[in-house]
Amino acid sequence: xxxxKELYQQVILDHNKNPRNFGEMKKCTNFAAGHNPLxxxxxxxxxxxxxxxxxxxxxxxxxxxxxxxxxxxxxxLVIGKTIEQAKxxxxxxxxxxxxxxxxxxxxxxxxxxxxxxxxREFPARVKCASLAWHTMIQALENSQKTVVTENxxx
Amino acid sequence: xxxxNEIRNDxxxxxxxxxxxxxxxxxxxxxxxxxxxxxxxxxxYYRQYNSNIHxxxxxLSQLSTNAYENARIxxxxxxxxxxxxxxxxxxxxxxxxxxxxxxxxxxxxxGDEIIISHxxxxxxxxxxxxxxxxKGIVLKVIPIDDNGxxxxxxxxxxxxxRTKLVSIVHISNTLGTINPIKEIIDKAKEFNALTLIDAxxxxxxxxxxxxxxxxxxxxxxxxxxxxxxxxxxxYGRKVLLDSLPPYQTGGDMIRSVSFEKTTFNDLPFKLEAxxxxxxxxxxxAEAIKYIxxxxxxxxxEYEKYLLDFAINELSEIPKLKFIGTAxxxxxxxxxxxxxxxxxxxxxxxxxxxxxxxxxHHCTEPLMKRFGVPATSRASMSFYNTTDExxxxxxxxxxxxxxxx
Numbered sequence: 248x249x250x251x252k253e254l255y256q257q258v259i260l261d262h263n264k265n266p267r268n269f270g271e272m273k274k275c276t277n278f279a280a281g282h283n284p285l286x287x288x289x290x291x292x293x294x295x296x297x298x299x300x301x302x303x304x305x306x307x308x309x310x311x312x313x314x315x316x317x318x319x320x321x322x323x324l325v326i327g328k329t330i331e332q333a334k335x336x337x338x339x340x341x342x343x344x345x346x347x348x349x350x351x352x353x354x355x356x357x358x359x360x361x362x363x364x365x366x367r368e369f370p371a372r373v374k375c376a377s378l379a380w381h382t383m384i385q386a387l388e389n390s391q392k393t394v395v396t397e398n399x400x401x
Numbered sequence: 402x403x404x405x406n407e408i409r410n411d412x413x414x415x416x417x418x419x420x421x422x423x424x425x426x427x428x429x430x431x432x433x434x435x436x437x438x439x440x441x442x443x444x445x446y447y448r449q450y451n452s453n454i455h456x457x458x459x460x461l462s463q464l465s466t467n468a469y470e471n472a473r474i475x476x477x478x479x480x481x482x483x484x485x486x487x488x489x490x491x492x493x494x495x496x497x498x499x500x501x502x503x504x505x506x507x508x509x510x511x512g513d514e515i516i517i518s519h520x521x522x523x524x525x526x527x528x529x530x531x532x533x534x535x536k537g538i539v540l541k542v543i544p545i546d547d548n549g550x551x552x553x554x555x556x557x558x559x560x561x562x563r564t565k566l567v568s569i570v571h572i573s574n575t576l577g578t579i580n581p582i583k584e585i586i587d588k589a590k591e592f593n594a595l596t597l598i599d600a601x602x603x604x605x606x607x608x609x610x611x612x613x614x615x616x617x618x619x620x621x622x623x624x625x626x627x628x629x630x631x632x633x634x635x636y637g638r639k640v641l642l643d644s645l646p647p648y649q650t651g652g653d654m655i656r657s658v659s660f661e662k663t664t665f666n667d668l669p670f671k672l673e674a675x676x677x678x679x680x681x682x683x684x685x686a687e688a689i690k691y692i693x694x695x696x697x698x699x700x701x702e703y704e705k706y707l708l709d710f711a712i713n714e715l716s717e718i719p720k721l722k723f724i725g726t727a728x729x730x731x732x733x734x735x736x737x738x739x740x741x742x743x744x745x746x747x748x749x750x751x752x753x754x755x756x757x758x759x760x761h762h763c764t765e766p767l768m769k770r771f772g773v774p775a776t777s778r779a780s781m782s783f784y785n786t787t788d789e790x791x792x793x794x795x796x797x798x799x800x801x802x803x804x805x
Contacts (some may be wrong), residue, residue: 311743369748
Protein backbone atom coordinates (compact mmCIF):
# COMPACT_ATOMS: atom_id res chain seq x y z
CA UNK A 248 0.00 0.00 0.00
CA UNK A 249 3.03 2.31 0.17
CA UNK A 250 2.77 3.13 -3.52
CA UNK A 251 -0.87 3.97 -2.98
CA LYS A 252 -0.08 6.28 -0.10
CA GLU A 253 2.56 7.91 -2.28
CA LEU A 254 -0.03 8.41 -5.03
CA TYR A 255 -2.75 9.72 -2.77
CA GLN A 256 -0.80 11.91 -0.40
CA GLN A 257 -2.67 14.15 2.01
CA VAL A 258 -1.91 17.16 -0.19
CA ILE A 259 -3.65 15.51 -3.13
CA LEU A 260 -6.62 14.43 -1.04
CA ASP A 261 -6.88 17.97 0.33
CA HIS A 262 -6.78 19.63 -3.10
CA ASN A 263 -9.34 17.08 -4.32
CA LYS A 264 -11.74 17.97 -1.52
CA ASN A 265 -11.05 21.70 -1.53
CA PRO A 266 -9.83 22.60 -4.97
CA ARG A 267 -8.25 26.08 -5.29
CA ASN A 268 -9.34 28.44 -8.06
CA PHE A 269 -12.23 26.16 -8.89
CA GLY A 270 -15.26 27.29 -10.87
CA GLU A 271 -16.19 29.25 -13.91
CA MET A 272 -14.68 32.60 -14.85
CA LYS A 273 -17.15 35.06 -16.27
CA LYS A 274 -14.61 37.28 -18.01
CA CYS A 275 -11.47 35.68 -19.32
CA THR A 276 -9.04 36.38 -22.14
CA ASN A 277 -8.08 32.76 -22.71
CA PHE A 278 -9.98 29.51 -22.58
CA ALA A 279 -9.65 25.84 -23.49
CA ALA A 280 -11.63 22.68 -22.83
CA GLY A 281 -9.86 19.40 -22.08
CA HIS A 282 -11.25 15.90 -22.28
CA ASN A 283 -9.92 12.48 -21.39
CA PRO A 284 -12.20 10.04 -23.20
CA LEU A 285 -10.69 7.09 -21.34
CA UNK A 286 -12.26 8.04 -18.02
CA UNK A 287 -14.64 10.76 -19.11
CA UNK A 288 -12.74 13.54 -17.33
CA UNK A 289 -13.72 17.00 -18.55
CA UNK A 290 -11.93 20.18 -17.59
CA UNK A 291 -12.32 23.82 -18.62
CA UNK A 292 -9.43 26.19 -18.04
CA UNK A 293 -10.02 29.96 -17.96
CA UNK A 294 -7.23 32.54 -17.84
CA UNK A 295 -6.78 36.28 -17.70
CA UNK A 296 -3.56 37.18 -19.47
CA UNK A 297 -2.27 40.76 -19.42
CA UNK A 298 1.04 41.85 -20.91
CA UNK A 299 2.12 38.24 -21.25
CA UNK A 300 1.47 37.53 -17.57
CA UNK A 301 -1.14 35.07 -16.26
CA UNK A 302 -3.05 37.36 -13.90
CA UNK A 303 -5.72 34.82 -13.05
CA UNK A 304 -6.39 31.16 -13.72
CA UNK A 305 -9.39 28.99 -12.89
CA UNK A 306 -10.58 25.50 -13.74
CA UNK A 307 -13.96 23.84 -13.79
CA UNK A 308 -15.21 20.35 -14.54
CA UNK A 309 -15.27 16.83 -13.19
CA UNK A 310 -12.56 14.28 -12.78
CA UNK A 311 -10.77 11.88 -10.49
CA UNK A 312 -8.81 12.97 -7.42
CA UNK A 313 -5.52 12.98 -9.31
CA UNK A 314 -6.77 15.18 -12.14
CA UNK A 315 -8.61 17.55 -9.81
CA UNK A 316 -5.67 17.98 -7.43
CA UNK A 317 -3.30 18.41 -10.32
CA UNK A 318 -5.47 21.18 -11.77
CA UNK A 319 -5.79 22.84 -8.39
CA UNK A 320 -2.06 22.84 -7.67
CA UNK A 321 -1.36 23.97 -11.22
CA UNK A 322 -3.45 27.10 -10.78
CA UNK A 323 -1.55 28.03 -7.62
CA LEU A 324 1.75 27.60 -9.45
CA VAL A 325 0.92 29.38 -12.69
CA ILE A 326 -0.89 32.50 -11.47
CA GLY A 327 1.53 35.43 -11.64
CA LYS A 328 3.89 33.75 -14.07
CA THR A 329 4.64 34.77 -17.65
CA ILE A 330 3.43 32.53 -20.45
CA GLU A 331 7.02 31.39 -21.01
CA GLN A 332 7.42 30.52 -17.33
CA ALA A 333 4.10 28.63 -17.41
CA LYS A 334 5.35 26.56 -20.33
CA UNK A 335 8.56 25.90 -18.44
CA UNK A 336 6.56 24.67 -15.45
CA UNK A 337 4.58 22.37 -17.73
CA UNK A 338 7.83 20.81 -18.92
CA UNK A 339 8.97 20.34 -15.34
CA UNK A 340 5.66 18.80 -14.35
CA UNK A 341 5.87 16.45 -17.27
CA UNK A 342 9.27 15.28 -16.07
CA UNK A 343 7.96 14.80 -12.54
CA UNK A 344 5.14 12.46 -13.60
CA UNK A 345 6.95 10.52 -16.29
CA UNK A 346 10.69 10.53 -15.70
CA UNK A 347 12.41 7.56 -14.08
CA UNK A 348 15.25 9.75 -13.00
CA UNK A 349 15.16 11.66 -9.76
CA UNK A 350 14.24 15.18 -10.67
CA UNK A 351 16.07 17.87 -8.74
CA UNK A 352 13.22 19.30 -6.75
CA UNK A 353 15.10 22.35 -5.61
CA UNK A 354 12.71 25.17 -6.35
CA UNK A 355 9.52 26.06 -4.54
CA UNK A 356 7.44 25.22 -7.61
CA UNK A 357 9.01 21.83 -8.06
CA UNK A 358 8.52 21.15 -4.39
CA UNK A 359 4.79 21.58 -4.82
CA UNK A 360 4.84 19.29 -7.82
CA UNK A 361 6.72 16.61 -5.93
CA UNK A 362 3.46 15.13 -4.60
CA UNK A 363 2.84 13.86 -8.11
CA UNK A 364 6.01 11.75 -8.20
CA UNK A 365 3.91 8.77 -7.14
CA UNK A 366 1.98 8.94 -10.39
CA ARG A 367 4.99 7.43 -12.18
CA GLU A 368 4.22 4.09 -10.58
CA PHE A 369 0.75 4.17 -12.13
CA PRO A 370 1.21 4.63 -15.89
CA ALA A 371 -2.56 4.53 -16.45
CA ARG A 372 -2.90 7.63 -14.28
CA VAL A 373 -0.30 9.89 -15.95
CA LYS A 374 -2.98 11.22 -18.28
CA CYS A 375 -5.18 12.10 -15.31
CA ALA A 376 -2.38 14.17 -13.83
CA SER A 377 -1.46 15.94 -17.05
CA LEU A 378 -4.90 16.77 -18.48
CA ALA A 379 -5.14 20.13 -16.68
CA TRP A 380 -1.64 21.11 -17.73
CA HIS A 381 -2.22 20.27 -21.38
CA THR A 382 -5.45 22.22 -21.27
CA MET A 383 -3.78 25.21 -19.59
CA ILE A 384 -1.10 25.36 -22.31
CA GLN A 385 -3.83 25.18 -24.93
CA ALA A 386 -5.69 28.01 -23.19
CA LEU A 387 -2.59 30.19 -23.06
CA GLU A 388 -2.20 29.68 -26.78
CA ASN A 389 -5.76 30.92 -26.82
CA SER A 390 -7.08 28.10 -28.90
CA GLN A 391 -10.74 27.23 -28.46
CA LYS A 392 -10.11 23.64 -29.34
CA THR A 393 -10.87 20.74 -27.05
CA VAL A 394 -7.73 19.04 -25.80
CA VAL A 395 -7.89 15.27 -25.97
CA THR A 396 -5.20 13.63 -23.88
CA GLU A 397 -5.53 10.27 -25.61
CA ASN A 398 -3.91 11.76 -28.70
CA UNK A 399 -1.09 13.45 -26.88
CA UNK A 400 2.30 11.96 -26.21
CA UNK A 401 2.72 11.78 -22.43
CA UNK B 402 -24.00 -26.08 -6.61
CA UNK B 403 -20.72 -25.91 -8.52
CA UNK B 404 -17.47 -27.03 -6.97
CA UNK B 405 -15.79 -23.66 -7.46
CA ASN B 406 -12.50 -24.63 -5.84
CA GLU B 407 -12.10 -27.43 -8.31
CA ILE B 408 -13.07 -25.16 -11.18
CA ARG B 409 -10.54 -22.53 -10.11
CA ASN B 410 -7.77 -25.11 -10.45
CA ASP B 411 -8.61 -25.29 -14.14
CA UNK B 412 -7.62 -21.63 -14.56
CA UNK B 413 -3.88 -21.23 -13.95
CA UNK B 414 -3.99 -17.42 -13.95
CA UNK B 415 -6.43 -17.25 -11.04
CA UNK B 416 -3.68 -18.47 -8.71
CA UNK B 417 -1.48 -15.43 -9.15
CA UNK B 418 -0.97 -12.51 -6.83
CA UNK B 419 -1.33 -8.86 -7.76
CA UNK B 420 0.50 -6.27 -5.65
CA UNK B 421 1.19 -9.04 -3.15
CA UNK B 422 -2.50 -9.92 -2.75
CA UNK B 423 -4.40 -12.87 -4.23
CA UNK B 424 -5.96 -11.80 -7.49
CA UNK B 425 -9.71 -11.15 -7.36
CA UNK B 426 -10.64 -11.05 -11.02
CA UNK B 427 -13.96 -9.27 -11.51
CA UNK B 428 -13.49 -7.93 -15.03
CA UNK B 429 -15.08 -10.83 -16.86
CA UNK B 430 -17.32 -8.69 -19.05
CA UNK B 431 -14.12 -7.24 -20.55
CA UNK B 432 -12.43 -10.58 -21.02
CA UNK B 433 -12.39 -13.94 -19.27
CA UNK B 434 -9.49 -16.07 -18.09
CA UNK B 435 -8.68 -19.24 -19.99
CA UNK B 436 -8.95 -22.81 -18.72
CA UNK B 437 -5.99 -25.12 -19.07
CA UNK B 438 -7.81 -27.24 -21.67
CA UNK B 439 -8.02 -24.21 -24.00
CA UNK B 440 -4.38 -23.26 -23.47
CA UNK B 441 -3.29 -26.86 -24.04
CA UNK B 442 -5.41 -27.37 -27.15
CA UNK B 443 -3.79 -24.34 -28.76
CA UNK B 444 -0.35 -25.35 -27.57
CA UNK B 445 -0.91 -28.82 -28.98
CA TYR B 446 -1.92 -27.38 -32.35
CA TYR B 447 1.31 -25.41 -32.63
CA ARG B 448 3.46 -28.25 -31.31
CA GLN B 449 1.86 -31.13 -33.19
CA TYR B 450 -0.01 -30.18 -36.36
CA ASN B 451 0.38 -26.49 -37.25
CA SER B 452 -0.24 -26.12 -40.97
CA ASN B 453 -2.50 -24.20 -43.32
CA ILE B 454 -6.00 -25.45 -43.87
CA HIS B 455 -8.14 -26.43 -46.87
CA UNK B 456 -5.52 -26.72 -49.60
CA UNK B 457 -2.90 -29.13 -48.41
CA UNK B 458 -2.88 -32.78 -49.32
CA UNK B 459 -0.34 -33.57 -46.64
CA UNK B 460 -1.17 -35.11 -43.28
CA LEU B 461 -0.73 -32.01 -41.13
CA SER B 462 -2.98 -29.95 -43.34
CA GLN B 463 -5.68 -32.58 -43.06
CA LEU B 464 -5.37 -32.56 -39.29
CA SER B 465 -5.60 -28.78 -39.04
CA THR B 466 -8.47 -28.64 -41.54
CA ASN B 467 -10.35 -31.22 -39.52
CA ALA B 468 -9.74 -29.39 -36.27
CA TYR B 469 -10.82 -26.06 -37.77
CA GLU B 470 -13.98 -27.45 -39.36
CA ASN B 471 -14.83 -29.47 -36.26
CA ALA B 472 -14.60 -26.23 -34.30
CA ARG B 473 -17.23 -24.80 -36.63
CA ILE B 474 -19.50 -27.76 -35.88
CA UNK B 475 -18.95 -27.30 -32.13
CA UNK B 476 -20.06 -23.66 -32.45
CA UNK B 477 -23.01 -24.65 -34.63
CA UNK B 478 -24.21 -27.16 -32.04
CA UNK B 479 -23.60 -24.71 -29.19
CA UNK B 480 -26.06 -22.15 -30.58
CA UNK B 481 -28.13 -24.77 -32.41
CA UNK B 482 -27.66 -23.38 -35.90
CA UNK B 483 -29.11 -25.46 -38.73
CA UNK B 484 -25.92 -25.80 -40.77
CA UNK B 485 -22.23 -25.46 -40.01
CA UNK B 486 -21.78 -23.13 -42.99
CA UNK B 487 -23.95 -20.66 -41.11
CA UNK B 488 -21.01 -20.16 -38.76
CA UNK B 489 -18.49 -17.62 -40.03
CA UNK B 490 -15.29 -17.19 -38.06
CA UNK B 491 -14.25 -13.57 -37.58
CA UNK B 492 -11.84 -11.72 -35.30
CA UNK B 493 -14.63 -11.00 -32.85
CA UNK B 494 -18.09 -9.52 -32.41
CA UNK B 495 -16.86 -6.14 -33.62
CA UNK B 496 -15.66 -7.56 -36.91
CA UNK B 497 -18.84 -9.61 -37.25
CA UNK B 498 -20.96 -6.46 -37.01
CA UNK B 499 -18.65 -4.58 -39.35
CA UNK B 500 -18.91 -7.44 -41.84
CA UNK B 501 -22.69 -7.09 -41.83
CA UNK B 502 -22.64 -3.29 -41.96
CA UNK B 503 -20.38 -3.48 -45.01
CA UNK B 504 -22.11 -6.27 -46.91
CA UNK B 505 -25.73 -5.84 -45.87
CA UNK B 506 -25.16 -2.12 -46.11
CA UNK B 507 -24.61 -2.35 -49.86
CA UNK B 508 -28.28 -3.26 -50.19
CA UNK B 509 -29.63 -0.41 -48.12
CA UNK B 510 -30.83 2.87 -49.52
CA UNK B 511 -31.33 6.38 -48.22
CA GLY B 512 -34.29 6.47 -45.87
CA ASP B 513 -34.02 2.83 -44.83
CA GLU B 514 -34.11 2.52 -41.06
CA ILE B 515 -32.02 0.58 -38.56
CA ILE B 516 -33.12 0.28 -34.94
CA ILE B 517 -30.63 -0.10 -32.09
CA SER B 518 -31.00 0.58 -28.37
CA HIS B 519 -29.63 3.13 -25.93
CA UNK B 520 -27.55 0.45 -24.21
CA UNK B 521 -25.53 -0.71 -27.21
CA UNK B 522 -21.78 -1.14 -27.09
CA UNK B 523 -19.99 1.30 -29.41
CA UNK B 524 -19.40 -1.67 -31.73
CA UNK B 525 -23.14 -1.80 -32.40
CA UNK B 526 -23.44 1.96 -32.89
CA UNK B 527 -20.51 3.20 -34.93
CA UNK B 528 -20.69 0.77 -37.90
CA UNK B 529 -24.29 1.87 -38.49
CA UNK B 530 -23.35 5.53 -38.12
CA UNK B 531 -20.77 5.03 -40.85
CA UNK B 532 -23.52 3.58 -43.01
CA UNK B 533 -25.68 6.59 -42.24
CA UNK B 534 -22.95 8.87 -43.58
CA UNK B 535 -22.33 6.70 -46.60
CA LYS B 536 -25.88 5.80 -47.55
CA GLY B 537 -28.17 8.18 -45.76
CA ILE B 538 -29.88 5.45 -43.77
CA VAL B 539 -31.72 6.47 -40.60
CA LEU B 540 -30.60 5.23 -37.19
CA LYS B 541 -33.29 4.99 -34.50
CA VAL B 542 -32.65 4.33 -30.85
CA ILE B 543 -34.93 2.49 -28.40
CA PRO B 544 -34.92 4.48 -25.14
CA ILE B 545 -34.43 2.88 -21.72
CA ASP B 546 -36.00 3.55 -18.33
CA ASP B 547 -34.19 4.59 -15.15
CA ASN B 548 -33.57 0.97 -14.21
CA GLY B 549 -31.80 0.41 -17.51
CA UNK B 550 -34.55 -1.58 -19.22
CA UNK B 551 -35.69 -1.15 -22.80
CA UNK B 552 -39.04 0.61 -23.11
CA UNK B 553 -40.84 -1.92 -25.27
CA UNK B 554 -43.73 0.39 -26.19
CA UNK B 555 -41.25 2.86 -27.62
CA UNK B 556 -39.62 0.08 -29.63
CA UNK B 557 -42.98 -0.79 -31.16
CA UNK B 558 -43.49 2.83 -32.12
CA UNK B 559 -40.14 2.94 -33.93
CA UNK B 560 -40.94 -0.07 -36.11
CA UNK B 561 -42.35 0.59 -39.55
CA UNK B 562 -42.23 -0.63 -43.13
CA ARG B 563 -39.00 1.38 -43.44
CA THR B 564 -37.27 -0.71 -40.74
CA LYS B 565 -34.71 -2.95 -42.44
CA LEU B 566 -32.75 -4.15 -39.43
CA VAL B 567 -33.14 -4.34 -35.66
CA SER B 568 -29.72 -4.77 -34.05
CA ILE B 569 -29.89 -5.34 -30.31
CA VAL B 570 -27.60 -6.40 -27.50
CA HIS B 571 -28.84 -9.43 -25.57
CA ILE B 572 -27.13 -8.59 -22.27
CA SER B 573 -25.77 -5.10 -21.63
CA ASN B 574 -22.06 -5.16 -20.79
CA THR B 575 -22.46 -2.09 -18.57
CA LEU B 576 -25.79 -2.67 -16.83
CA GLY B 577 -26.19 -6.42 -17.00
CA THR B 578 -29.74 -5.95 -18.29
CA ILE B 579 -31.06 -9.05 -20.06
CA ASN B 580 -33.17 -7.88 -22.96
CA PRO B 581 -36.28 -9.80 -24.11
CA ILE B 582 -34.76 -10.71 -27.46
CA LYS B 583 -37.41 -13.26 -28.41
CA GLU B 584 -40.14 -10.61 -28.16
CA ILE B 585 -37.94 -8.07 -29.94
CA ILE B 586 -37.27 -10.49 -32.81
CA ASP B 587 -40.93 -11.51 -33.11
CA LYS B 588 -42.03 -7.90 -33.29
CA ALA B 589 -39.39 -7.07 -35.93
CA LYS B 590 -40.62 -9.96 -38.06
CA GLU B 591 -44.08 -8.44 -38.25
CA PHE B 592 -42.44 -5.68 -40.24
CA ASN B 593 -40.16 -7.99 -42.24
CA ALA B 594 -37.14 -6.42 -40.63
CA LEU B 595 -33.93 -8.43 -40.26
CA THR B 596 -32.64 -9.02 -36.74
CA LEU B 597 -29.11 -9.05 -35.37
CA ILE B 598 -28.37 -10.12 -31.79
CA ASP B 599 -25.14 -9.08 -30.08
CA ALA B 600 -24.63 -12.07 -27.81
CA UNK B 601 -21.13 -11.10 -26.63
CA UNK B 602 -22.21 -11.01 -22.99
CA UNK B 603 -24.80 -13.74 -23.13
CA UNK B 604 -23.71 -16.76 -25.16
CA UNK B 605 -21.88 -18.20 -22.14
CA UNK B 606 -24.47 -17.16 -19.55
CA UNK B 607 -27.65 -18.45 -21.19
CA UNK B 608 -29.10 -21.11 -23.45
CA UNK B 609 -29.04 -19.64 -26.92
CA UNK B 610 -30.90 -21.41 -29.66
CA UNK B 611 -30.82 -19.37 -32.85
CA UNK B 612 -33.47 -21.46 -34.58
CA UNK B 613 -35.88 -21.10 -31.70
CA UNK B 614 -35.16 -17.41 -31.40
CA UNK B 615 -35.57 -16.94 -35.11
CA UNK B 616 -32.91 -14.23 -35.34
CA UNK B 617 -31.30 -13.65 -38.71
CA UNK B 618 -27.83 -12.92 -37.35
CA UNK B 619 -26.04 -13.40 -34.05
CA UNK B 620 -22.51 -12.37 -33.12
CA UNK B 621 -20.11 -12.99 -30.25
CA UNK B 622 -16.42 -12.91 -29.35
CA UNK B 623 -14.36 -15.88 -28.26
CA UNK B 624 -12.32 -14.15 -25.60
CA UNK B 625 -15.38 -13.33 -23.51
CA UNK B 626 -16.28 -17.00 -23.28
CA UNK B 627 -12.95 -18.38 -22.02
CA UNK B 628 -11.43 -18.69 -25.51
CA UNK B 629 -8.50 -16.66 -26.89
CA UNK B 630 -8.64 -13.16 -28.35
CA UNK B 631 -8.80 -12.70 -32.11
CA UNK B 632 -11.54 -15.24 -32.79
CA UNK B 633 -15.25 -14.56 -32.98
CA UNK B 634 -18.40 -15.70 -34.67
CA UNK B 635 -20.97 -14.41 -37.07
CA TYR B 636 -24.01 -16.64 -37.29
CA GLY B 637 -26.35 -15.90 -40.18
CA ARG B 638 -29.23 -17.75 -41.78
CA LYS B 639 -27.83 -19.58 -44.78
CA VAL B 640 -30.08 -17.99 -47.37
CA LEU B 641 -29.09 -14.54 -46.11
CA LEU B 642 -25.35 -15.18 -45.90
CA ASP B 643 -25.51 -16.68 -49.39
CA SER B 644 -27.00 -13.50 -50.71
CA LEU B 645 -24.31 -11.27 -49.21
CA PRO B 646 -21.45 -9.99 -51.35
CA PRO B 647 -17.94 -10.89 -50.11
CA TYR B 648 -16.61 -8.80 -47.21
CA GLN B 649 -12.91 -9.14 -47.88
CA THR B 650 -11.39 -10.82 -50.88
CA GLY B 651 -8.28 -12.91 -51.36
CA GLY B 652 -7.29 -16.50 -50.66
CA ASP B 653 -9.65 -19.21 -49.43
CA MET B 654 -12.79 -17.28 -50.40
CA ILE B 655 -12.41 -17.89 -54.14
CA ARG B 656 -13.15 -20.86 -56.36
CA SER B 657 -11.04 -19.76 -59.30
CA VAL B 658 -9.22 -16.62 -60.30
CA SER B 659 -8.11 -15.37 -63.64
CA PHE B 660 -7.20 -11.83 -64.57
CA GLU B 661 -10.52 -11.57 -66.36
CA LYS B 662 -12.85 -13.04 -63.78
CA THR B 663 -13.05 -14.52 -60.31
CA THR B 664 -15.68 -16.90 -59.02
CA PHE B 665 -16.27 -17.00 -55.31
CA ASN B 666 -16.25 -20.01 -53.06
CA ASP B 667 -19.33 -21.28 -51.23
CA LEU B 668 -20.26 -20.52 -47.65
CA PRO B 669 -18.70 -20.31 -45.18
CA PHE B 670 -15.44 -19.77 -47.04
CA LYS B 671 -16.85 -16.95 -49.16
CA LEU B 672 -16.88 -14.77 -46.06
CA GLU B 673 -13.54 -15.92 -44.63
CA ALA B 674 -10.81 -14.40 -46.79
CA UNK B 675 -7.20 -15.24 -46.03
CA UNK B 676 -5.74 -17.80 -43.65
CA UNK B 677 -8.01 -17.67 -40.62
CA UNK B 678 -7.18 -17.83 -36.92
CA UNK B 679 -6.88 -21.62 -36.84
CA UNK B 680 -5.56 -21.96 -33.31
CA UNK B 681 -8.17 -19.45 -32.15
CA UNK B 682 -10.99 -21.53 -33.59
CA UNK B 683 -9.55 -24.64 -31.93
CA UNK B 684 -9.35 -22.74 -28.64
CA UNK B 685 -12.92 -21.51 -29.02
CA ALA B 686 -14.25 -25.03 -29.57
CA GLU B 687 -12.36 -26.20 -26.49
CA ALA B 688 -13.79 -23.33 -24.44
CA ILE B 689 -17.31 -24.27 -25.49
CA LYS B 690 -16.65 -27.88 -24.52
CA TYR B 691 -15.38 -26.66 -21.16
CA ILE B 692 -18.53 -24.57 -20.56
CA UNK B 693 -20.74 -27.50 -21.48
CA UNK B 694 -18.76 -29.84 -19.21
CA UNK B 695 -19.66 -27.58 -16.28
CA UNK B 696 -23.21 -27.17 -17.52
CA UNK B 697 -25.05 -24.02 -18.59
CA UNK B 698 -27.85 -24.57 -16.07
CA UNK B 699 -25.33 -24.86 -13.24
CA UNK B 700 -23.48 -21.77 -14.49
CA UNK B 701 -26.67 -19.72 -14.72
CA GLU B 702 -27.78 -20.78 -11.23
CA TYR B 703 -24.39 -20.08 -9.63
CA GLU B 704 -23.91 -16.72 -11.32
CA LYS B 705 -27.36 -15.66 -10.16
CA TYR B 706 -26.33 -16.61 -6.63
CA LEU B 707 -23.15 -14.50 -7.01
CA LEU B 708 -25.15 -11.56 -8.35
CA ASP B 709 -27.62 -11.65 -5.46
CA PHE B 710 -24.77 -11.92 -2.99
CA ALA B 711 -22.91 -8.97 -4.57
CA ILE B 712 -26.00 -6.75 -4.62
CA ASN B 713 -26.75 -7.64 -1.03
CA GLU B 714 -23.22 -6.86 0.16
CA LEU B 715 -22.75 -3.68 -1.83
CA SER B 716 -26.18 -2.21 -1.20
CA GLU B 717 -25.22 -1.82 2.47
CA ILE B 718 -22.40 0.55 1.57
CA PRO B 719 -23.47 4.15 2.22
CA LYS B 720 -23.31 6.55 -0.70
CA LEU B 721 -23.06 3.67 -3.20
CA LYS B 722 -25.52 3.82 -6.06
CA PHE B 723 -26.12 1.06 -8.57
CA ILE B 724 -26.35 1.95 -12.23
CA GLY B 725 -28.54 -0.66 -13.88
CA THR B 726 -31.20 -2.23 -11.70
CA ALA B 727 -33.18 -4.20 -14.25
CA UNK B 728 -35.40 -6.99 -12.96
CA UNK B 729 -33.86 -9.44 -15.36
CA UNK B 730 -30.14 -9.01 -14.86
CA UNK B 731 -26.88 -10.89 -15.45
CA UNK B 732 -23.95 -10.99 -13.01
CA UNK B 733 -22.70 -7.49 -13.79
CA UNK B 734 -22.75 -4.77 -11.15
CA UNK B 735 -22.08 -1.17 -12.14
CA UNK B 736 -21.92 1.41 -9.38
CA UNK B 737 -20.83 4.89 -8.43
CA UNK B 738 -19.75 6.32 -5.10
CA UNK B 739 -20.96 9.79 -4.26
CA UNK B 740 -17.58 11.33 -3.44
CA UNK B 741 -15.04 9.15 -5.20
CA UNK B 742 -14.35 9.08 -8.91
CA UNK B 743 -14.42 5.60 -10.51
CA UNK B 744 -10.82 5.96 -11.60
CA UNK B 745 -9.68 6.44 -8.03
CA UNK B 746 -11.78 3.46 -6.97
CA UNK B 747 -10.18 1.33 -9.69
CA UNK B 748 -6.64 2.22 -8.64
CA UNK B 749 -7.42 1.57 -4.97
CA UNK B 750 -9.04 -1.79 -5.58
CA UNK B 751 -6.15 -2.82 -7.82
CA UNK B 752 -3.79 -2.39 -4.87
CA UNK B 753 -5.92 -4.92 -3.01
CA UNK B 754 -5.59 -7.29 -5.95
CA UNK B 755 -9.16 -6.60 -7.08
CA UNK B 756 -9.48 -6.15 -10.85
CA UNK B 757 -12.62 -4.27 -11.87
CA UNK B 758 -13.26 -1.96 -14.81
CA UNK B 759 -13.76 1.76 -14.46
CA UNK B 760 -14.79 4.09 -17.25
CA HIS B 761 -17.58 4.29 -19.78
CA HIS B 762 -17.30 0.62 -20.86
CA CYS B 763 -17.59 1.60 -24.55
CA THR B 764 -21.15 2.76 -23.87
CA GLU B 765 -20.84 6.55 -23.74
CA PRO B 766 -24.50 7.24 -24.66
CA LEU B 767 -25.48 5.12 -21.66
CA MET B 768 -23.26 7.19 -19.36
CA LYS B 769 -24.98 10.33 -20.62
CA ARG B 770 -28.37 8.72 -20.04
CA PHE B 771 -27.54 8.18 -16.37
CA GLY B 772 -25.73 11.51 -16.06
CA VAL B 773 -22.41 10.04 -14.96
CA PRO B 774 -18.98 10.37 -16.61
CA ALA B 775 -18.08 6.79 -15.74
CA THR B 776 -18.92 3.87 -13.46
CA SER B 777 -17.06 1.12 -11.65
CA ARG B 778 -18.08 -2.31 -12.85
CA ALA B 779 -17.63 -5.70 -11.25
CA SER B 780 -18.52 -8.51 -13.64
CA MET B 781 -18.61 -12.06 -12.39
CA SER B 782 -17.94 -15.51 -13.74
CA PHE B 783 -18.59 -19.02 -12.43
CA TYR B 784 -15.02 -19.13 -11.12
CA ASN B 785 -15.60 -16.24 -8.73
CA THR B 786 -16.45 -16.86 -5.09
CA THR B 787 -18.47 -15.08 -2.43
CA ASP B 788 -15.20 -14.64 -0.50
CA GLU B 789 -13.91 -12.59 -3.40
CA UNK B 790 -17.01 -10.42 -3.30
CA UNK B 791 -16.34 -9.78 0.39
CA UNK B 792 -12.80 -8.66 -0.52
CA UNK B 793 -14.41 -6.30 -3.05
CA UNK B 794 -16.81 -4.92 -0.46
CA UNK B 795 -14.08 -4.40 2.14
CA UNK B 796 -11.86 -2.70 -0.39
CA UNK B 797 -14.65 -0.28 -1.32
CA UNK B 798 -15.07 0.58 2.37
CA UNK B 799 -11.34 1.36 2.53
CA UNK B 800 -11.62 3.71 -0.45
CA UNK B 801 -14.50 5.55 1.17
CA UNK B 802 -12.57 5.91 4.42
CA UNK B 803 -9.54 7.32 2.59
CA UNK B 804 -11.59 9.93 0.77
CA UNK B 805 -13.85 10.97 3.63
